Amino acid sequence: MAVFTAVTLDDLNQWIKQFPLGQARALKGIASGIENSNFFLTTERGEYVLTIFENLDFDQLPFYLQLMRHLARRGIPVPDPVPNEHGDLVVPLHGKPAAVVTKLEGASQMDPQPVHCAEAGTMLARMHLAAHDFPLQQPNLRGLDWWLETAPKVMPFLSPENAQLLSSEIAFQQAFAGTDTYRQLAHGPVHADLFRNNVMFVGDKLTGCFDFYFAGCDTWLFDVAVTVNDWCIDQQSGKLDTARLSALLDAYHAVRPFTDADRAAWQTMLRAAALRFWLSRLYDLHLPREAELLTPHDPTHFERILRDRVEHAAQELPA
Numbered sequence: 001m002a003v004f005t006a007v008t009l010d011d012l013n014q015w016i017k018q019f020p021l022g023q024a025r026a027l028k029g030i031a032s033g034i035e036n037s038n039f040f041l042t043t044e045r046g047e048y049v050l051t052i053f054e055n056l057d058f059d060q061l062p063f064y065l066q067l068m069r070h071l072a073r074r075g076i077p078v079p080d081p082v083p084n085e086h087g088d089l090v091v092p093l094h095g096k097p098a099a100v101v102t103k104l105e106g107a108s109q110m111d112p113q114p115v116h117c118a119e120a121g122t123m124l125a126r127m128h129l130a131a132h133d134f135p136l137q138q139p140n141l142r143g144l145d146w147w148l149e150t151a152p153k154v155m156p157f158l159s160p161e162n163a164q165l166l167s168s169e170i171a172f173q174q175a176f177a178g179t180d181t182y183r184q185l186a187h188g189p190v191h192a193d194l195f196r197n198n199v200m201f202v203g204d205k206l207t208g209c210f211d212f213y214f215a216g217c218d219t220w221l222f223d224v225a226v227t228v229n230d231w232c233i234d235q236q237s238g239k240l241d242t243a244r245l246s247a248l249l250d251a252y253h254a255v256r257p258f259t260d261a262d263r264a265a266w267q268t269m270l271r272a273a274a275l276r277f278w279l280s281r282l283y284d285l286h287l288p289r290e291a292e293l294l295t296p297h298d299p300t301h302f303e304r305i306l307r308d309r310v311e312h313a314a315q316e317l318p319a
């Protein structure tokens, strides 16, 4: 149960008055999720999601919530934060930052077919283009700097083979980050965690995506690689599935054509995306923070994916 901060309907009686939402009618804790306390909130005006942020503070949240607002205004189906009477998107609740956002319809598709991967690819490309003129800046906080800082902390827990894989992969990625190819990659605000559980469908139609709390400025190709490494694989082996991969890449390419630099960086970026989640899962498993990760995600899944991407070249990006 991922509700770390308890909230009751009574708690909301006064608090909700600052929003143009009418009275709160029902509140239900959401069991899934590993970072924040989430609730489905029914008010006189409709259905919303209330999030209490357990690990992010007031200064860090405007980037995420303003980005969601920016995207929603450009027609990207993402939760739209509701401003209070002063225009604030983040307000305190029980002393922690909290926000109310619109609720998306549908459910996640955890066994995606090519049709679902194509929908995800289209939305991802539309999102990259729509976010391009977003004025706030924040780096991907789970990027290269974080890898360099975090790897030494998890090293003591690793087997010699895994320690070797981690240090050689970080060195490889660090070298790549200094190349002209890397510098030529298109970049901007990216979701950076567009896994299947963060996207909703009604039937085969994508209805939206949420969980922007790992978003930051990074290369668009990194975001594509993160998405592919979750949507287009055999979940047991981590190997890429050709039909789903083609569907996602072709759909993305139809909206935001891949460049020569993207094509040159593709294999490396698939490895970077695998490394990012291998490392965060290792960190969360071995060095858990308080009020987090009741069920840590399995790092070996991304270790398998990383080894596969190092050993086997993926199909090329469409030209």
Ligand SMILES: Nc1ncnc2c1ncn2[C@@H]1O[C@H](COP(=O)(O)OP(=O)(O)O)[C@@H](O)[C@H]1O
Pocket: 002, 030, 032, 033, 034, 035, 036, 037, 038, 049, 079, 101, 102, 103, 104, 105, 197, 210, 211, 213
């Ligand atoms: N805007 C939304 N609309 C509908 N459901 C949502 C929305 N935001 C969150 N959820 C639900 O809450 C769950 C947990 O949200 P998530 O953002 O993944 O939490 P966490 O950040 O704690 O990992 C999701 O799996 C989804 O079912």
Ligand SMILES: N[C@@H](CCOP(=O)(O)O)C(=O)O
Pocket: 033, 034, 035, 193, 195, 197, 198, 211, 277, 280, 281, 297
């Ligand atoms: N997608 C990441 C962890 C982030 O979890 P989320 O529930 O916030 O999407 C992983 O699988 O390691």
